[in-house]
Amino acid sequence: MHQQSSTRRPRRGFTLIEMLATITIIMILAGMVVAGMDYVKEKQRRSTAEMQIKLLAHACEEFKLDWGFYPGRADNTASDGKNMSNELFSDLYWDSNRDGTGPLQDTSQRIYLSDLDPEHNKQGWIDGKGQAARILDPWRNEYRYRKGTSAQNPDFDLWSPGKDGKTNPDNPKDKVNRDDIGNK
Ligand SMILES: [Ca+2]
Numbered sequence: 802m803h804q805q806s807s808t809r810r811p812r813r814g815f816t817l818i819e820m821l822a823t824i825t826i827i828m829i830l831a832g833m834v835v836a837g838m839d840y841v842k843e844k845q846r847r848s849t850a851e852m853q854i855k856l857l858a859h860a861c862e863e864f865k866l867d868w869g870f871y872p873g874r875a876d877n878t879a880s881d882g883k884n885m886s887n888e889l890f891s892d893l894y895w896d897s898n899r900d901g902t903g904p905l906q907d908t909s910q911r912i913y914l915s916d917l918d919p920e921h922n923k924q925g926w927i928d929g930k931g932q933a934a935r936i937l938d939p940w941r942n943e944y945r946y947r948k949g950t951s952a953q954n955p956d957f958d959l960w961s962p963g964k965d966g967k968t969n970p971d972n973p974k975d976k977v978n979r980d981d982i983g984n985k
Pocket residue numbers: 961962963964965966967968977978979980981
């Protein structure tokens with residue numbers, strides 16, 4: 802009886818190899834969870850951008866119905882659409898009749914997209930205060946806008962440079978365009 806119990810090895814817990822294997826498996830599982838969450842977040846950001854572009858594009862069409870031209874000053878035809886989101890903001894929300902008075906003083910002017918109200922910032926897309934505000938995509942980059950500059954799209958182009966924040970509308974084959982959202 803005594804001899805039998807002495808031949809049984811006492812349990813020593815995990816060996817180093819077992820510990821390493823366990824930790825590795827936990828890390829792989831955790832990595833999969835994080836990757837899965839990133840994937841879902843990215844998908845959400847993309848669909849948010851698609852929805853926001855639709856909102857803005859619709860407001861641009863409403864603006865055109867009233868004024869006969871699309872938002873943005875005609876002399877500004879930056880082909881990369883940079884630094885134009887403030888002009889969209891101004892024409893669609895802040896000062897659509899271009900008389901130099903904002904919505905607080907000028908209550909008679911039309912507001913084409915109330916979601917651009919910087920006070921409520923319903924979409925979380927407004928950067929900056931008052932008339933200097935810019936419109937950002939879900940990756941916190943400015944939406945790109947240009948009008949009447951491309952042969953494919955004679956009215957206007959409105960797009961997000963996507964997750965990489967880069968876009969090259971002059972070369973459709975450029976890799977940086979792959980994650981872009983919207984028309985250009
Ligand atoms: Ca891009």
